[in-house]
Amino acid sequence: MKEQAPSEVVRTPVRKLYISDLHFFHENLNHRMDRRGFADYEEMNNYMISQWNANVSKRDEVYILGDFSVSKGKTTNRILELLNGKKFLIEGNHDEFLKDRQFDRSLFEWIKPYAEINDNRRRVILSHYPIFCYNGQYRKRKDAPFVYMLYGHVHNTHDEYQQSRLLSPAR
Secondary structure, three states, X not given: OOOOOOOOOOOOOOOEEEEOOOOEOOHHHHOOOOOOOOOXXXXXXXXXXXXXXXXXXXXXXXXXXXXXXXXXXXXXXHHHHHOOOEEEEEOOOOOHHHHOOOOXXXXXXXXXXXXXXXXXXXXXXXXXXXXXXXXXXXXXXXXXXXXXXXXXXXXXXXXXXXXXXXXXXXX
């Protein structure tokens, strides 16, 4: 009788994921600005946590491009503890929890105002704000960009429309 080979553990590769402007605890996003449509911020928070954990593994790296939470340090800590993945933060203009002494910075791998990382043989520029001219913006590999600029902040506003018009290739 043949011996069976031990079953191999199949591991999914670590993914780098990007998100911005979650605004945990921000009640006004349900009724103004984004008009997310939740009854209150608690319903919104619970929905975002469940969606996050359904799509992010514990091994994934998640780069948050600012405006993670508008709450105090202690309540922001509780949200971060519930979320899967290794989390990295680009500081946003609403991330006041960073100034709170009760906030646990170790819940993020790092916290920076700006970063440049490598992802799948591409350079990725990370900022909360759109940057009109960024490092390597004209570098290309064949017909595809080698450098990508990722940002948040603008919430589908007039500023976002102007920025996208400026960055789009001429037709």
